[in-house]
Amino acid sequence: MMTMPIPLCIPSVGAKEEAAVLAALRSGWVAPAGPQLDEFESGLAAVTGRSHAVAVSSGTAALHLSLLVQGIGRGDRVAVSTLTFAATVNALHYVGAEPVFIDCDEAGLMDVAVLEAACADSLASLRPIRAVVPVDLYGRPADYLRIGQIASIYGAVVISDAAESLGASLGGEPAGSFGAVAALSFNGNKIITTSSGGAVLCSDPETAARVRYLSTQARQPVVHYEHTEVGYNYRLSNLLAALGLAQLDRLDEIVAIKRSHHRAYDETLSGFNGMQVLDPGDGNCWMSVLAVGPESGTDAWSLSESLLRRGVETRPVFKPMHLQPVHEGCDQHYITGRAEELFRTGLALPSSTDLRPEDRNQVVAEIAALVEEAVGV
Template sequence: MMATRIPLCIPSVGAKEEGAVVAALRSGWVAPAGPQLDEFESCLATVTGRSHAVAVSSGTAALHLALLVQGIGHGDRVAVSTLTFAATVNALHYVGAEPVFIDCDDTGLMDVAVLEAACADSLVTMRPIRAVMPVDLYGRPADYLRIGQIAAAYDAVVISDAAESLGASLGGEPAGSFGEVAALSFNGNKIITTSSGGAVLCSDPETAARVRYLSTQARQPVVHYEHTEVGYNYRLSNLLAALGLAQLERLEEIVAIKRSHHRAYDEALREVNGMRLLDAADGNCWMSVLIVGPESGTDAWSLSESLLRSGVETRPVFKPMHLQPVHEGCDRRYITGRAEELFQTGLALPSSTELPPEDRSQVVAEIAALIDEAVKV
């Protein structure tokens, strides 16, 4: 097997980021507090149309805190996208909540008709759905207008997993602005990175204060160490916030490049038999996802293996959470099969910010050649 020559998605960091981190280091603010952290949170709130942002150690921590501050706990039922990364549902288990898996529509996003059916059934069974947790898949925001209407009708809160969608928009409003609270991720492969990190977004000052309190070990405001409830060591380091600030200054540039990747792949691959890209709408195109149809003469898994032999890294669409052994026994009544179909047919293509056009063209050429060969067989 050839070593990977064209990686799936690697971070884009350079002199600006290096300078920002060195300056923070030399300032002496190396703990989870400092001017860069304060500024990073302020800028995040502005970019996402929120009043408050609290930066934390990971996107998973952000989801955990978002659930806690909305009062979601043991035995509460939460409607959650099944087509997502593990962190979304893991956070539900942290608080003892019960996932109710909701399948996706053709876009890969939470199917609002299926969600409404689940909420209606909850009235019949007298087991209410306390929260709805949509996922902005591969950078495209979910249908928050309809989701918000459905949630309000059934007295549920909306917690947005916007880990992948920073810089995207929906109806002219920025990703992260939807729901009572939203969670972002700044993992190494996200739109912007702090190496590891995340943020909780909200518009209520009391909610923001509660997030800060819980994320700093729930320490009481006294001179000595006083704790009246369990807290968490979840705050982001000031050094990593400095990295995030430098990245955030480049957000528009990064999103523009990601969208250009998607357009180029879409224009080139639509001419290849059985190939199409998952619709990105106004998403940030964090990952460009190829759908491999039966007309291609192959399947996504075989195509991925062949590309890897040529040094091109790809990755299957997320394996749905309802298929994961760890979630066996969870509510699967609202599974239609669409997420499983996308898992079998979807393939994330190389989407690095600094992916050269010639490498992108090489990916297309490799795919076209493999499909041509498969059709001839």
């Protein structure tokens, strides 16, 4: 397989991470328990303003457990962002819940007006929405103030999909601090990585204990193996937690670099006719996204293919979940077309932490050349 000269988003790991993992390996703590795991969980709780963090094997596992501990189950209706990665909605199906897809605003985040309409309609039909799952898209937190108010009025619980937003903030509060529970991801391309992993964040000790219990096969606290309900093998290994600790120590540095990428793209590409780099708010700029309008003389998909031929990897914005064949038949009454438009026009640009300024300049130059070629300049 050919390595992309300028990849989309790859992890930044070096001597610090190597030393941390080696120290954990030599300590003998290689199972899903150990001092590095405990320290990683404490660190995550601290940076997200939570009292508790439980590290698990993936962001998907974190979402699954978050739903379970909030009592979401078979037949429950859950309002969920349609503009997201598959894991968000897959977790709903794991527990037997019914997704109610909510379209996005211009920033790609859950549209609060559409959410309110969905909650009102559901209550009137005597099938109330039990939970709301907003997604912090590309590192920008959703409008949790309004979402929380709406959820409270209609008796729903908020579960934050903060998989992409660690290190971001909203109104001075850290991402991950919103909702009854929040789920993080540490997949290889996320803002920090443990290779594969995730975490459930909460501020209630009983909820944290329940997450921990379910993630360790629901084993009863007795000498022999005793189980009174179904559990899951979802705990994170101590070795991967050691990697996460080293990454967490670099979080501010990583976010600063990601934001510098966004500023550079915004200053150069937003000046092109028909192009705009999406506003990240106080997000972590995990990935910078370029919206390519028809006035540019090209389109996002053609531009992506041309850039790939020139050694620059990009990726379309997430295909909305309501368009996925697997979700055919799910409630799609609250679709406005904005997510579909972003899918057509949005392009995630190279955003690796180790992306060099000269490589970033090359990305801009290649886009400029392709646009000039398209409009016949």
